[in-house]
Amino acid sequence: MKNLTTIPECDDCLILSNSLFSQLTNDEIINLNFDKGCNFHKKGNIIYHEGSRVNGFYCVNKGIVKLYKTGLEGREQIIRFAKKGDIIGYRSLLSGELACHTAKVLEDATMCFIPGESLFALLRKNSEFTIELLQLTCRELGEANSFITDIAQKTVRERLAEVLFILKDNFGLDVDNVLQISLTREELANIIGTATESVIRLLSEFKDDKLIELSGRKIKLLDQKALKKIANMYE
Amino acid sequence: MKNLTTIPECDDCLILSNSLFSQLTNDEIINLNFDKGCNFHKKGNIIYHEGSRVNGFYCVNKGIVKLYKTGLEGREQIIRFAKKGDIIGYRSLLSGELACHTAKVLEDATMCFIPGESLFALLRKNSEFTIELLQLTCRELGEANSFITDIAQKTVRERLAEVLFILKDNFGLDVDNVLQISLTREELANIIGTATESVIRLLSEFKDDKLIELSGRKIKLLDQKALKKIANMYE
């Protein structure tokens, strides 16, 4: 908790991101800044548990958070990751349901907490903001539907290749084409819904085929075109 | 197109359903009623195609519509069904993306079409309505996430048992415990992401085990408790 380095001020912070907060007026941002709390969360911390009641939502300022559901026999199913600029917990808050996933810090994170009342107050006052949030949710729903189709129809091999691109889109590559997120084999397996061993074997195959290069948890994409073909992703 | 039997008037129609439209004022309902179109759609008709641009959304007044994505090699993945009181097409309309699924009539349907401008006008004016829509979307997102977990972790057998309950929740049973929706074996397969033959074999097994009774496309639930256990659904 020593890393209180810089508590972000909303008017500094939110403008960077072309997030939904860009719809807010100056006054609203000042209020938001006043209402919010901001905390540092160490890797491994759990922000909230699946099944708990959330009374606010979080805006990730720094770090990475993993959102996962717990399925059969405690097996985790990763739903998505949240990084700088992403918000989490809003789904349960809005629908009034219990949290449908657990949020766990994957890389040390700074997060702002905005109480539910503040959110609902904004929703009542600022329709552009609400519409923006609605659009965000709709986009996420579209992604979820796509993922259902993939997971239902593609082989593990295809899904593994595909997830590399999903991670690339979310976290980018460095100059050496190395994925800028570090996941265990088990986590990769828990995204695509397979066994850890399968991920290991397939990654090895990809490596043997010169499609990727591995060094611990670093994954370097060597032949994106071929990978895309394996993933059955076109255009 | 002869079945113009009764074009529903919004003030008659919407009140029945405790839908999000209940948030509208009288004036807004009158406007909505004026703006909307209403049509009869025969079984098999396609309302809109995946990838097309939708410029409004539909409210199902009667009948059943199947929403599906087309995956690998043209295989359909059923995302959800819409029945009386449900709205479809709003996701793409709101997110401004192309339709992420095809909507096809499964049982003769009467549907109202509300132009996008009317929706956006409502969203700008009536925040309670917007919040309600936001909540609807969030609930749907929660369901999608659950389904991802199921499809990723459960066996085909478990998923098939589970889908019987999903259908029960959506369409109910008659007095004889027969599911009130008629699907082909292939459609069942396309919900849970498996092969038609697998569905046939598993349904036969369920029948042999006296869990269900089959008569054409009618499925009668005999032992819901045992089925729930197979589906790994607790509480």
Next chain:
DNA sequence: CGTGTGATTGACGCCTGTCAACGTCTGTGG
């Protein structure tokens, strides 16, 4: 240096997808 977590590899076998053949039913056209 012991402990624990994660990564790897091999063996094994079942679940499930694919292919093929055939039966059933319905609607259409001659």
Next chain:
DNA sequence: CCACAGACGTTGACAGGCGTCAATCACACG
């Protein structure tokens, strides 16, 4: 009224993808 086509349902054979189990290795950390 019959023949035929086409959609759907069923069954069997078969192979292989992938999950499970178990053993071993690698590495970090207290």
